[in-house]
Amino acid sequence: MLKGKKIIITGAASGIGRATAVLAAEEGADIAIADIDRQGAEETAELVKARGQDSLVIEMDTSLVADAKRMVKDTVARFGTIDGIVCGAIKLRPAKLEDLELEDWDMVINIGLKGYFLCAQAAGKLMLENGNGSIVFLSSVGGVQPYNGAGAYSIAKAGTLMMGNLFGVEWGDRGVRANTVVPGQVRTPMTESMFSDEEIAAGRAAVVPMGRVGKPEEIAEACVFLLSDRSSYVNAATLRADGGLAESKMMHIPGRNWGGKKIDYNTD
Numbered sequence: 001m002l003k004g005k006k007i008i009i010t011g012a013a014s015g016i017g018r019a020t021a022v023l024a025a026e027e028g029a030d031i032a033i034a035d036i037d038r039q040g041a042e043e044t045a046e047l048v049k050a051r052g053q054d055s056l057v058i059e060m061d062t063s064l065v066a067d068a069k070r071m072v073k074d075t076v077a078r079f080g081t082i083d084g085i086v087c088g089a090i091k092l093r094p095a096k097l098e099d100l101e102l103e104d105w106d107m108v109i110n111i112g113l114k115g116y117f118l119c120a121q122a123a124g125k126l127m128l129e130n131g132n133g134s135i136v137f138l139s140s141v142g143g144v145q146p147y148n149g150a151g152a153y154s155i156a157k158a159g160t161l162m163m164g165n166l167f168g169v170e171w172g173d174r175g176v177r178a179n180t181v182v183p184g185q186v187r188t189p190m191t192e193s194m195f196s197d198e199e200i201a202a203g204r205a206a207v208v209p210m211g212r213v214g215k216p217e218e219i220a221e222a223c224v225f226l227l228s229d230r231s232s233y234v235n236a237a238t239l240r241a242d243g244g245l246a247e248s249k250m251m252h253i254p255g256r257n258w259g260g261k262k263i264d265y266n267t268d
Contacts, residue, residue, distance in 0.1 A: 001228040003028030006079035008071065010062050010119050011089030013040025015188030016138060018047070019216035020086055020223045025051035027224055032075040034058040034119070035089065054079070062089045062115030068122040075123075081130065084227040085123040087116040087160075088138040092190055095151040105152045112156035116163060120178070124167065127176045135178040136226045137164040138219075141242045144182060161238060168236025177235040179226045184242025185213040207252060209244035 007024050011017035013035035021031045025048040033048070035041040038059040048055035056078045060067035075082055090112040093104035120135050127133025142150060143157030164180030171178060185204050187195045195201045195213070205212050222241045225231050240246060 001027040001224060001230060005029040005083040005227070006032070006075065006081055007227060008032040008034055008075055008082060008085040008119070008123055010034040010071075010085070010087050010115070011138075012044050012086075013037040014044075015190060016183065016186060016216045016219045016223075017086070017088040018044045019220040020088070021055075022047050022051065023217065023220040023224050024227065025053040025055075027228070028053070029083075029227075030054040030056075030079050032056045032058055032071070032079070034060050034062065034071050036061055062087075062119050063110035065118055068115075068118040071119065072122045072126060076126065082123050082126050082133065084127075084134040084136070085120060086136045086138065086223050086227070087119050089115055090138070090153075090156070090190075092153050093151045094149055094153075096149055097151075100151050108152040108156050112153070113159045113163070116160060120163070120167060124171065124176055124178075128171065128174050131175040133176045134227045134231070135164075135167055135176065136223050137161075137178070137180045138223070139164070139180050139182045139238075141182060141184045141240075141246050144240075144246050164238070165236045172235045177226075177231070179231070179234055179237045179239060181219060181222045181226065182238055182240040182242060182246070183214060183219045184208065184240070184245040186216055186219060187213055188216055207245065207248065208242075209248050209251065212243065214241065214243060 007029045009017050009021050012021045012033040021044050030053050031048045033041045033044050041057045045055040045057050058071050137160050139160040140157040142154045147154040164178050167178035219241050222239050
């Protein structure tokens with residue numbers, strides 16, 4: 001699906017980013033792994049090489065303009081061009097809004113919203129010159145439903161949805177598509193502290209219509225599709241990969257009474 005393409009993935013040192021890098025390599029792409037975690041990025045690079053593809057590690061802070069520009073420069077120096085980018089770097093600082101520290105707000109917004117813009121803009125300018133390319137943003141079900149207690153995370157992820165739409169609308173007629181993937185609950189290093197609790201893990205799986213949480217590899221499938229030419233007419237779109245979670249609110253409202261007949265609403 002990606003034979004011969006040169007792809008940048010931010011946040012590829014672990015989790016969904018790493019899974020996307022590996023799958024993209026299996027589909028024939030060379031991968032630039034952009035992450036602040038150099039050790040994790042090097043590990044991902046080895047996984048890419050094991051699939052027979054070239055890899056480049058770019059240690060960077062995605063929220064810095066200079067780093068975003070260097071990311072593009074280094075990628076072009078190594079691969080010659082850029083065909084697509086997945087913006088997935090994020091950090092989570094849980095907090096209730098009344099307790100949210102400004103430094104934690106800034107960190108999440110700077111990485112998970114401003115950083116997405118800077119990296120997409122920098123890589124996108126080259127793709128605009130080429131008249132072809134694909135930008136994929138990683139949002140979250142927390143971007144379409146308020147994720148209480150997660151600090152600025154939901155706000156950043158909601159902004160990501162609009163960013164994907166806006167890039168797609170502005171750049172679509174110049175050959176550069178932009179789309180957003182909305183993962184549901186996925187077990188990754190960032191969420192491991194929650195899923196390592198068996199009670200929480202079981203509860204989280206139970207609220208998903210499919211009865212389980214997702215795997216990073218399943219989100220990677222959506223990202224690779226949007227990077228590929230098979231999605232050539234998909235632009236400014238949102239692709240949910242959440243097992244139906246975002247649409248399942250009515251499943252979790254207890255009890256029904258329709259026409260005098262009381263219904264104990266239980267999907268079992």
